Amino acid sequence: MRQWLGAVILLIAECATCYGQTPLLLFGDNAHQTFLGCLNCSKFDSASICNKFGQLGSLFTSDSIWNASGRFGSRSSSDSPWNVFSTFGPVIVDESGQFYGRFTANKFVSDRTRIRALNQLTDLVAGGTSLREAHEGSVVTKATD
Numbered sequence: 001m002r003q004w005l006g007a008v009i010l011l012i013a014e015c016a017t018c019y020g021q022t023p024l025l026l027f028g029d030n031a032h033q034t035f036l037g038c039l040n041c042s043k044f045d046s047a048s049i050c051n052k053f054g055q056l057g058s059l060f061t062s063d064s065i066w067n068a069s070g071r072f073g074s075r076s077s078s079d080s081p082w083n084v085f086s087t088f089g090p091v092i093v094d095e096s097g098q099f100y101g102r103f104t105a106n107k108f109v110s111d112r113t114r115i116r117a118l119n120q121l122t123d124l125v126a127g128g129t130s131l132r133e134a135h136e137g138s139v140v141t142k143a144t145d
Contacts, residue, residue, distance in 0.1 A: 024115075026065070026103060028072050028079050028090040036065055036072055036090055039103075039118070052135070059135055065090070066135045073131060081105060082125045092118075 026036040026049065037049035037056035044051065049065060051057035059066045065081055067073040078086040081103040089104030092113055101113030105122035113119065125134055 022094045024092050024094060024100060026090045026092055028063075030079075030088060032091050034063060034072070036063060039092065057135075059132060066131050068131045075125075081122055082131070084126045 023041055024039040026039055028034045028036045035047075035056075038045060038047045039049060041048040041050075043057075046054045047056060048054060049057050052059075055061050056064055057066065058064050059068075061067060062070050063072055064070060065073050068075070071077050071079050072090065073082065074080050075082045075084075077083060078088045079090070080086065081089045082105050083089070084105045084107075086104060086106055087109055089102040089106065089109065089112075092100040092103050092115070094100070099111075100115060101111050102109055103118055103122065104112055105126040106112065107123075121134065125131065
């Protein structure tokens with residue numbers, strides 16, 4: 001399971017290549033005003049969701065998608081990508097504002113992202129993988145880049 005999770009996170013890291021090195025940015029809340037991090041930036045980038053020492057990659061900071069008790073990480077929060085019932089998950093955009101869909105575990109949201117690796121990640125978490133395990137998988141895999 002850990003190897004498969006690592007492979008999914010590696011695909012996310014490689015999305016930068018898929019999208020011409022365009023940083024994919026995650027914004028949350030109903031007005032999309034809260035910056036939640038960069039999905040495909042280097043794990044050393046302070047804005048990366050894979051930077052375990054950064055504000056947005058931490059398991060504990062309030063605006064991190066990895067904080068299982070936080071507004072953007074709780075499986076019960078409508079603002080979280082891990083909520084299988086929410087229609088308000090975070091949006092993915094690039095720096096020019098091009099929309100890449102919602103980062104959500106809800107498979108029935110019409111504007112769910114088509115980025116397969118991100119959908120696999122939300123599906124894993126929705127299927128019972130803990131955020132800590134998903135997060136550690138991302139950090140381990142990113143370290144091998």
